[in-house]
Amino acid sequence: MNRSLHRLIVIPFFVLIAQFAHSQFLMDMIDTTKDLGKGMLSVYHRFDRIQISGYLQPQFQVASQEGIQSFAGGNFAPNSNNRFMIRRGRIRFDYVHLDKQSLPVLQFVFQFDGSERGVFIRDFWGRVWDPKWKTLAFTMGMFARPFGYEINLASADRETPERGRMSQTLMKTERDLGAMLTYEPRKPDAKLKYLRIDIGAFNGQGLTGPGEYDNYKDFIGQIYLKPYEIGEHVQLSGGVQYFNGGIAQTSKYVYSMATDGSGTKYFAVDSSESNINTKSPRIYSGANAQIKYLHKWGATELRGEYWQGTQTATALTTETPGTLPLEGAIPSPLYRRKFNGAFFYFLQNIINLKHQIVVKYDWYDPNTDVSGMNIGKPGSNVNFANIKYDTWGFGYIYYATPNLKFVVYYDLVHNESTQAPNFTHDVKDNVFTFRMQFRF
Numbered sequence: 001m002n003r004s005l006h007r008l009i010v011i012p013f014f015v016l017i018a019q020f021a022h023s024q025f026l027m028d029m030i031d032t033t034k035d036l037g038k039g040m041l042s043v044y045h046r047f048d049r050i051q052i053s054g055y056l057q058p059q060f061q062v063a064s065q066e067g068i069q070s071f072a073g074g075n076f077a078p079n080s081n082n083r084f085m086i087r088r089g090r091i092r093f094d095y096v097h098l099d100k101q102s103l104p105v106l107q108f109v110f111q112f113d114g115s116e117r118g119v120f121i122r123d124f125w126g127r128v129w130d131p132k133w134k135t136l137a138f139t140m141g142m143f144a145r146p147f148g149y150e151i152n153l154a155s156a157d158r159e160t161p162e163r164g165r166m167s168q169t170l171m172k173t174e175r176d177l178g179a180m181l182t183y184e185p186r187k188p189d190a191k192l193k194y195l196r197i198d199i200g201a202f203n204g205q206g207l208t209g210p211g212e213y214d215n216y217k218d219f220i221g222q223i224y225l226k227p228y229e230i231g232e233h234v235q236l237s238g239g240v241q242y243f244n245g246g247i248a249q250t251s252k253y254v255y256s257m258a259t260d261g262s263g264t265k266y267f268a269v270d271s272s273e274s275n276i277n278t279k280s281p282r283i284y285s286g287a288n289a290q291i292k293y294l295h296k297w298g299a300t301e302l303r304g305e306y307w308q309g310t311q312t313a314t315a316l317t318t319e320t321p322g323t324l325p326l327e328g329a330i331p332s333p334l335y336r337r338k339f340n341g342a343f344f345y346f347l348q349n350i351i352n353l354k355h356q357i358v359v360k361y362d363w364y365d366p367n368t369d370v371s372g373m374n375i376g377k378p379g380s381n382v383n384f385a386n387i388k389y390d391t392w393g394f395g396y397i398y399y400a401t402p403n404l405k406f407v408v409y410y411d412l413v414h415n416e417s418t419q420a421p422n423f424t425h426d427v428k429d430n431v432f433t434f435r436m437q438f439r440f
Contacts, residue, residue, distance in 0.1 A: 024157045026123075026144035026174070027182075027198075049098065054091040055156045059407075059435035060084050064428035071165045071391075072411050072431040086115040087435065088155055090122065105129050109143075120207070122175060134186045139200075140179040142207075145171055146198035146222050147241045149288040149305050150343050159347055159397060161409050161433050164362035165389055166307060166341035169319050170284065171206065176218070178202030196224045204245050204282075208322030216279050218245030227292070238289035246279040247312050250324055253333035254280065255315070257369040265370040266380045267335060280334045282320065284309035298349025298356070308340040311366070316385050318366040337367040337386070353399065358409070360393035376420030384420045389413060407435040 060082070063070065067078040073087050092111040096104045111123035125141030144152050150163050151174050162168070180200030185193045199221045203212040224239035252275045258268035288305035311318055312334050314325050325332035341364040348357050365371075367386035375382050395409035411431045415423060 024154045025152045026154050027139070027146065027152060027180075049096050051094045052091070053094070053440060054089075055437055055439040056089050057087040057155075057435055057437050058084070059087050059161070059433055061434075062432045064430045068427070068429040068431075070413075070429060070431055071168050072162055072433060087161070089114040090156070092123070099131060103129075103134070105131055122173075122207075135183060135190070137182045137184065138179070139182065142175050142177050143180070144174050145176050145178075145202060145206075145218075145220055146180060146200055147171065147220050147243055147284070148222070148286055148307070149239070149290065149303065156437065156439065159345070159356065159358045160360050160393055160395065161407060161435055164341070164343045164360075164364065165391060166339075166343075166362065166364035169364065169366070170307075170311060170339075172319060172322075173207040176202040176204065176206040177212070178217070194226045194228050196226060198222050198224075202245075204247070205320075205322045208320070210323070213324045214248030216246045216248060218243065218282070220244075227290075233294040235292045235294070236290070238287070240287045241285070243282070243284040243309070245282040247282065247321065247334065248324065249275050249278045249280045249334060250331035251333050252276050255333055255335045257337070257367070264377060264380050265374050265382060267382060269333070280312040280336065281310050282312050284311075297351060298353040299347070300349070301345070301347040303345040303347075304342065305344075306340070306342040309338070310336060311339050312336050313385075315383065318385055338369055339364070339366050340368055341365060356397040356399070358393065358395035358397065360395075361391070362393075363388065363390045372416055373419050375416075375418035376423070378419070384418070384423050387418060387420070387423055388416045403439045405437045405439075407433065407437070409433045409435070 059073070061073065062082045063076050064081070066081045067076055069075045073085065076083065090111060090113050092109065095108045097106040099105050105128065107127045109123050109125055111121075113120050113122045121142060123143055125139055125143040127137055127139040130136040146152070150167055151171055163174075167174075178201050180198055183195075183197040185195070187193070200219070202218045202220065204216065204218045205211070205213060220241070220243050222239055222241035225237055227235040227237040230236045252271050252273050254270045254275050255267040256270070257265060259265055284307055286305065286307040288303070290301065290303045292299050292301040311320075313319060313321065314332055315335055318337060318339070325334070341362065343362040344360065346359040349355060350357060365388040367382070370382050370386055371388060374380065375386050376384070391414070392412040393409060394412070395407060398406040400406065409432075411433070413429045413431075414426055417423070417425055
């Protein structure tokens, strides 16, 4: 896979290829067997091994109604159905130390995000490569979790304005503090040069909280096949991933799904004192695949990704807590739910590489044990936090230059009808987005 596109834009030829034909992943290694990797190293030589890059995403949005809750860049204000905003304003600094053969042996990255909402750290990590076998790398700091395809696809290169609802709920802000070992052969003649394996341990709260709040770590592993030619003009890639984490149980109350004598689904409570100081699980698994056909217009690409597992959160949300949940000074009860979800993309260049249409479908079902009119049913304690959402996205992208692109996108959001208040029918929460992206 290609290393950071941000650091290649001073070389127009390499930028043009990367902008129109390749995707950048947040934690890609420097692959010196590829032209792009070699080009990036020449940039480091030219600028004394330091590279500064960044991008700006100003946008205008219109929602179906005022004050909606949205995953298209955050909730709208109570009295507003339209807004200008800076969705992301990123500045990134990279330093790479090279050996005598001009191969990277150490990398340091610092990236922050600035907007009208404040300035926040996004990446702050270091990586070291093994100098002899050129197959292993060790990374430590604040960086993207190695789970799945969409999580790791950089915001500047992703074709949709935002990641899916499930990504944003279970792994908000994508990054976390931790350490990761990567196996990825970089020698041109390596038999497994198309394979990448990541294994990491992380705090768990990511950027949604100030720091670690319990003794438990999230362990993440993935195996990924980099784009591989399976026929003339056809590339296939994909992977599998596994996540095993949890949250400290500071309350004795644990809620899980059950069925009463009448067939009504509800959350049954376990109030055993032995629950205190145990681990309440967050366990996910998934798989993804991408197939791309190259033709005279550019490319046609299909992507699919599926997740399932068990999520621990609270009564009113399935979002991973950034701090230990409290109700005042009292520990909140924790709720365990089985979930699933998926993301599907159809990408098509039209006329040439500058024009691209996008169709995306994703769903997130936060509680697969209950659905429809069983949610909010009288006598049941299953509330709106358990509603399934389907989202269709339709977009057009114009890549004006390697440094400028325009995005027009519409999110068509649908929730299942339930008996829960305010969710007896589909809520009007669609969003139109017009975005410009400036890049240097």
